[in-house]
Amino acid sequence: MSTTRTILICSGKGGVGKTTTTANLGIALARQGAKTVVLDADFGLRNLDLLLGLENRIVYTAQEVLAETCRLEQALVKHKQEPNLALLPAGNPRMLEWLKPKDMQAIVALLERQFDYVLIDCPAGIEDGFKNAAAAAREAVVITTPEVAAVRDADRVIGLLNTQGVQPVQLVLNRVRPKMMSNQEMLSVDDVTDILALPLLGLVFEDEQVIVSTNRGEPLTLSDSSSPAAQAYGNIAQRLQGEDVPLMDPSQARRGLRAKMRKLMQTRIF
Amino acid sequence: MTLRLPDQRLDHWRDRLPDLLSRCSQPIVDLDCGDWTLNCNDLADLCAAVTEAGHQLGRITGRVPETVVSASALGLDASRSNTPSNRELQPNPVTTPASHLLFHNGTLRSGDHLQSERTILLYGDVNPGARISSTADVLVWGRLRGVAHAGCEGSTTAKIVALQLRPLQLRIAEAVARGPEDLPQAGLAEQATLKDGVIAIEPADIQSFQKR
Incomplete structure (x- = not known):
């Protein structure tokens, strides 16, 4: 049996950061030396290629590979700056129905032969798209934000993953706003883990740089950015690899930010 | 550990079996047939698949009498389970x-x-x-x-x-x-x-x- 780790990145609710996380984690893992492929299972509304800046390089999809009209190597899109990372769109946006769970398993089986990590970017919802993506996954990372609706949907997804036997399932809490959390305007980290009862793989703070980087098609983890989100994704990748990296503390983060501001004031102005 | 065949309404067990087996980590595998009506041939196939995956089949349970009778006929350790079936929830x-x-x-x-x-x-x-x-x-x-x-x-x-x-x-x-x-x-x-x-x-x- 291969030692490849096939990880489903899912959330239930849309817009919480599945694709962003997949892109950043993919780059971070690749930079840490792991041969990684990101599989876009959300191919109806695919934009993982966009986030990675590879939109114009896609020629084939997994669909053609399975139909044997092209080789896997032709369909895999290598990342420009990070040769350890490849992208594979699972299908053509105009042919949604063709993909079945067993096709997904076949694709992943092919990928597992040559990669250390297969990250599957799951579509939102819990319908066929989710079932297809989940069929091939061995483990899962559930993304949620500290919002009631996102946590509720994540809970549902975790229940479904449990019945499918996906193990282990870990949690990433995305778009955390330390200020709102300390003012109790947002669910706290404990509130979320209390309900979901999953090991926390990472916390990612809300960061405007994420939006800038996704628009540009260059994930934050690609450069040695000091932005909090870039560090958080780097940490998550390290934890996935089994390293023991302490979690960021939202209350400390605020203080850190303020201290940095103060430093900035002192250096530049005075 | 117990291997549960999928809900009849969702998947056919033959499709899911390789996947389910690949998730089994322990040598002895109990089988819960749920609502499936399985004849001797089906059960023989199941046994073969389990053995092929390197596991040993333990107890077999099922809600359908035919399944249990077929399993007993093959000399397997089989019994009726009376867990309610009308749920999408599988856990124990x-x-x-x-x-x-x-x-x-x-x-x-x-x-x-x-x-x-x-x-x-x-x-x-x-x-x-x-x-x-x-x-x-x-x-x-x-x-x-x-x-x-x-x-x-x-x-x-x-x-x-x-x-x-x-x-x-x-x-x-x-x-x-x-x-x-x-x-x-x-x-x-x-x-x-x-x-x-x-x-x-x-x-x-x-x-x-x-x-x-």
Whole structure:
């Protein structure tokens, strides 16, 4: 049996950061030396290629590979700056129905032969798209934000993953706003883990740089950015690899930010 | 560990089998056939697949008599299971013989619905968005944060007990109440009963259980 780790990145609710996380984690893992492929299972509304800046390089999809009209190597899109990372769109946006769970398993089986990590970017919802993506996954990372609706949907997804036997399932809490959390305007980290009862793989703070980087098609983890989100994704990748990296503390983060501001004031102005 | 064949409504077991087997880590695998009607040929195929995957087949359980008879005919250790089938939820309900109690081990997550004609004892939480309903009592050894319905066929003496009773909604027989909004007192099990047609919450009363 291969030692490849096939990880489903899912959330239930849309817009919480599945694709962003997949892109950043993919780059971070690749930079840490792991041969990684990101599989876009959300191919109806695919934009993982966009986030990675590879939109114009896609020629084939997994669909053609399975139909044997092209080789896997032709369909895999290598990342420009990070040769350890490849992208594979699972299908053509105009042919949604063709993909079945067993096709997904076949694709992943092919990928597992040559990669250390297969990250599957799951579509939102819990319908066929989710079932297809989940069929091939061995483990899962559930993304949620500290919002009631996102946590509720994540809970549902975790229940479904449990019945499918996906193990282990870990949690990433995305778009955390330390200020709102300390003012109790947002669910706290404990509130979320209390309900979901999953090991926390990472916390990612809300960061405007994420939006800038996704628009540009260059994930934050690609450069040695000091932005909090870039560090958080780097940490998550390290934890996935089994390293023991302490979690960021939202209350400390605020203080850190303020201290940095103060430093900035002192250096530049005075 | 137990290998559960998939829900008939969702997948055919032959499609899911390789995948299920690949998730098995222990040498001896028990098989839960659920609602499937399997003949000797099916079972022989199953056995072969399990052996081929390097496991040893332990006990076989199923809800359909034909399956159990076929398995016995093949000389396998087979028995009827009487777990309720009408649920999308798979985790481990166990019943003791001649009991009025359904024991469920595990948390109900959002979207899950556990339903029984017996009193339900749940070891775990009922998360927001999950439902638990029984024609008799609902007992939760954990936090009740979803929707609970006791006496759902009209029994007004039914009650709901939880270590932490902070449901979205409570129902007993026909009565409906929204859950309390204040935070619970720590370390105090609470119960909800029907008093003059209105649902009332109070500290759990141990005496009322000892009668049974």
